[in-house]
Amino acid sequence: MDLIYDILMAPFEAMKLRRLRKTLLADVKGSVLEIGTGTGANLPYLPYHNISHLYLTDIQLSKRVKGYAFPKHLKISVLERPLEELELPEPSLDSVVFTLVFCSVENPSAGLEKIFKLLKPGGKIYFIEHVLPQHNRLRILAHKFNPSWSKVASGCNLNRETLKVILEAGFVIERHSMSLGGALIEGVALRE
Numbered sequence: 001m002d003l004i005y006d007i008l009m010a011p012f013e014a015m016k017l018r019r020l021r022k023t024l025l026a027d028v029k030g031s032v033l034e035i036g037t038g039t040g041a042n043l044p045y046l047p048y049h050n051i052s053h054l055y056l057t058d059i060q061l062s063k064r065v066k067g068y069a070f071p072k073h074l075k076i077s078v079l080e081r082p083l084e085e086l087e088l089p090e091p092s093l094d095s096v097v098f099t100l101v102f103c104s105v106e107n108p109s110a111g112l113e114k115i116f117k118l119l120k121p122g123g124k125i126y127f128i129e130h131v132l133p134q135h136n137r138l139r140i141l142a143h144k145f146n147p148s149w150s151k152v153a154s155g156c157n158l159n160r161e162t163l164k165v166i167l168e169a170g171f172v173i174e175r176h177s178m179s180l181g182g183a184l185i186e187g188v189a190l191r192e
Contacts, residue, residue: 016179017128020186021045021099024126027188030094033057033118035083035111036101040065046097048074055079055093057086083111091120091191099128102162104155112169119191125171126188129162134182142183163187 022045029050034042037056046054048071056065057079070076079086083105096115105111115125133139142158149158163176163185176187 016184017041017099020128024128024186024188025097027124028095028097028126031055031092032095032097033086033088033093033115035096035098035115036104037061037065038100040068042097042099043068053077055088057081057083082106083114086114086118088118090117091123093118094120094123096123096125097127098125100130102127102129102165103157103160106155108160108162108165109168112165112171116169116171116191121191123191124174124188125166125191127162127166128184128186129160130158130180130184131162131182132159133180134178138181138183 021042025042025045026047028046031053032046032051033055034046035057037043037058039062043065048054051074053075054070055077058065059082060080061078066078084107096119102108102111119125132142139159146158150156163173166189167173170191171189172192174188174190176185176189178185
């Protein structure tokens with residue numbers, strides 16, 4: 001499954017995502033949680049010299065992630081469970097990273113509220129997500145095809161409004177941008 005995912009995502013990684021990951025993750029620091037580590041696409045871009053503890057979480061982590069050559073100084077915790085079941089002290093994190101994850105989180109509001117509680121005041125989230133497009137025709141198509149797509153794509157939803165949910169959870173947007181007709185967002189948000 002990991003290989004299939006990587007093959008399907010390769011054009012998007014080459015076209016846009018690698019560049020976004022590299023820029024977005026450069027400022028991640030401290031005690032860091034990555035939600036939905038998946039096949040480890042973010043790992044090459046994390047600034048390990050600024051990270052004291054890295055928590056990697058997903059329902060099931062790939063062999064590639066488990067065998068990744070992390071720096072020796074880095075404390076790593078592997079948590080194979082969904083976001084909703086994470087048991088970490090509140091608040092204990094400086095940074096939370098999630099990329100292409102909230103399309104498939106069962107309850108995005110509860111997930112972002114949990115992240116808010118896990119972050120220390122001044123902590124930040126770093127995100128890249130595909131969302132409901134801004135263009136009207138694309139929005140209509142996203143809503144129309146979402147039920148079928150979600151079934152074949154392991155619960156991925158084409159019509160999530162993740163930026164709105166981030167704001168509703170109490171985060172303050174530091175910066176964000178949209179691309180691909182508003183279907184892709186990336187940014188940084190702060191817990192004040």
